[in-house]
Amino acid sequence: MLFSPYPKTRREELFDRENELKEIEDAVRRGERLILLLGLRRLGKSSLLNVALSELPNPSIKVDVRKTYSEFSSVNRYVIGKMLLSAMGAKRKLLEEAKIFLKRVRGISISGFRVEITSKEFSITELLEALNDYGENAGRVVIAFDEAQYLRFGGATRYDGILAYAVDNLENLTFILTGSEVGLLFDFLKFNDPEAPLFGRYHHDVVLNRFSPDMSAEFLRKGFEEASFPVTEREIDDAVRELDGIPGWLALYGYIRATRNLGHNEAINEVLREAKSMIQTELSRLFAYSPRYRVILKGIALGYSKWKDIKDYLTLKLGYINDSNFSKLLENLVKSGYVEKEGGEYKIPDPVLQRIFRE
Ligand code: ADP
Ligand code: MG
Structure with a gap:
């Protein structure tokens, strides 16, 4: 399936x-x-x-x-x-x-x-x-x-x-x-x-790259057809926008929707909820190592994208940290793929994670 x-x-x-x-x-x-x-x-x-x-x-x-x-x-x-x-x-x-x-x-x-x-x-x-x-x-x-x-x-x-x-x-x-x-x-x-x-x-x-918007839509159409579950083009478009070509989220959305017979918005919310618990498990080791990781991710999710701005946000929330320790934490998040660095700016490449960390 x-x-x-x-x-x-x-x-x-x-x-x-x-x-x-x-x-x-x-x-x-x-x-x-x-x-x-x-x-x-x-x-x-x-x-x-x-x-x-x-x-x-x-x-x-x-x-x-x-x-x-x-x-x-x-x-x-x-x-x-x-x-x-x-x-x-x-x-x-x-x-x-x-x-x-x-x-x-x-x-x-x-x-x-x-x-x-x-x-x-x-x-x-x-x-x-x-x-x-x-x-x-x-x-x-x-x-x-x-x-x-x-x-x-x-x-x-x-x-x-x-x-x-x-x-x-x-x-x-x-x-x-x-x-x-x-x-x-x-x-x-x-x-x-x-x-x-x-x-x-x-x-x-x-x-491996994410699916293009066209491919994402095609994947959803094909999957819903296979599950004999009726959806509208508008819902497909919306899901494609929300889940940004990441097959794991697209499949989860389709699976939840088709098996639990949910409406579009409910299914998106369920994806977020499930994603949240997956992330907790995935990141538990990192978070146990330093509570700062969570705050850095939140700062980036809120839109702080420059090294200095993210550090200021972290300092505001959790107090002083020296530059090299901060850089190390940020670098670890980049190395583990949760954060991406592009042209001196940091961002969370996965839109679902971004939404979760923003909360
Ligand atoms: P990764 O190993 O990169 O984390 P997985 O292979 O575990 O990714 O896939 C994540 C989820 O997305 C799984 O539920 C999988 O079934 C689904 N998935 C990934 N790629 C595809 C694909 N090309 N077609 C259908 N489902 C896919
Ligand atoms: Mg894997």
Whole structure:
């Protein structure tokens, strides 16, 4: 269903994104080893990734790093190893065929379709080497890390180093990394730092943008038609204006409206309400770290767009803060994608969030 409020997994449920899908498929076919799928939250990265993996003829495994991190509060090698192995366990054919290579990996045991880590000898690198050997005949193995910026919390496990080794040496592997927090992802990967393992490595970036107003309207029309729910063109236009081409909000609006049989305004209000609780969860870590983040977001949402004006607003609300600490907080919001900086001005790129923070 086009409006289903979960990441899509099948081509039929994904509206458009044909070019991006083709771009990913072509890059894998060409043998590119590192693909980044970038874009704000709710633009459909996970959906596109799922569909791409399901359409590709290649064997593939995926780990949702954000979910893993929130579940285990860590992404050390045992945790990520466990997720990789369980993703493999869910793919019978892959596991069956890769078994003979996996047997050589120290510290894991395979029984039936269960693969487990059994000792401290386990290393991610060895696991990747085994998958690379498997890929030699089976075809390039695609390994996807959704919301890969969370790999920076690996502690002693340095995923940037592991990735660099794999990209340089394991020619039958392709990594696809997605990231909503694009600044944080690049901080972690450090392609421009001569001291960093991934310095200068080639990466193919696929950037997801929001839907144009025409495409947004088309998406809503198609979704409502599929749900056999009658709406007017005026309502469509209004929703397109309010939700500004962000597929996640458009789908949520359509879903809420069609399933709960709501009027247009009620549905928009429900989207705002749901969005508010999603944001609370998403930002809880940041807000726990400093209450100033919330006030900065509010200031920007209210229209303060210059560094100095935002700082003055924050000072007025919460008292003195020095310049460099303020800059750090603001920079973190930019790196995590909640705020955008353009020509010396700061703004919140997501209109739904802007409305929520303004309150
Ligand atoms: P991201 O991973 O970028 O945060 P998701 O893939 O989770 O985004 O998508 C957010 C929501 O929007 C999901 O409910 C998903 O079903 C919907 N969605 C995103 N892109 C599309 C699309 N192209 N067609 C239909 N629904 C989409
Ligand atoms: Mg996602």
